[in-house]
Amino acid sequence: MKAKQIALILIPLNIILAYFVFNSIDSEVEFNKEAKVRISENVQKLKDLRQVQTKYKHAKGTFADNFEALTHFLENDSISIVKAIGETPDTLTDVQALELGIISRDTAYVLAKETVFDEAYLDSRNENFPLDIANLTTIPYSNEVYSIDAGQVEKGKVIVQVFEISTNYGTVF
Template sequence: MNKTVGIIVKILLLGAILALAYFIVIVINKPIKFEKERTRRFDKTINRLKDIRTAQVAYKELYGVYTPDFDTLIDFIKKENIRVVRAIGFVPDTLTEEKALELGIISRDTFYVPIMDSLFNHIDYPIDSLKYIPTGTKSMFIMDTNAVMTGSGVEVKVFQCYALNKEILDGLDHQLIINYNALKKDTCLRVGHLTEANNNAGNWE
């Protein structure tokens, strides 16, 4: 009888040890898996924000302002052309391109190419998805425009586009998202700024 009880106790103890070991592994691995997935999602989101910035800069070059509307921006990318200036000839090391042009050593040729081909020439680039955070959730970026005054009194057109961390990380462990945000100054990934002229910098740069 005592021998049987001893065996049962050993089995229960072994089970408890295995359960504890499993729990410890889960506790250790959860933050590691979270960080790996966070990095993957942030990288994809940053790349999309860079593409939005590229499109906005091209839009402003043509129209003099940024657009707060994604449909307008996407339509612009699909339909408009961008001017490309190419130098024809060889610029000597001792001269600047402008000086070589002035002396007639080189000439310039201006032509136009579709913006889609010039700036978004990736294979099958999903331009219609430009407005969406690329993490499979169909959440949209938030974008707006403004005009701010610099310290020298010059009005500068600006735009801002961002995605909240909680949207980017949607579906991951809720508490780990809270913990991550608590350690960060910004709880979003953002390009540009609405209240200052920051040369369209991203807050990850």
């Protein structure tokens, strides 16, 4: 009789324990799926910010050390595009050919946001995460902003300009 009573107590206990074991495994799988999506979206945003920084450096000569400068550049500045017409002969330099009228250079200005995110770049982006220029500096799934810094590093007696845009792991989740 005692064996039946113990069995009646252990059967529901086993069912409850089985549920908790399954739930703990399932929640880990769900977390890993969500983590993969969040990490991928952050990687894409960081690539977008890298694209803006490289175009900013090309236009200004240095990397931006704050998001206000990057945002202002993206929304208000223009980038010069030089159109070369003609070919320079091998016997002349570009300056000489330009003075002789053999070649010509025409400079046009295009809005930065049209040049930064050109068709070639947009084709290489992860299409699962649409480009949102207004929220480019905001970390997905939170209201926090990435941290940014720029400076110079001496590498092999050469000064190299560098930048860092980052966040901590906990902010992503």
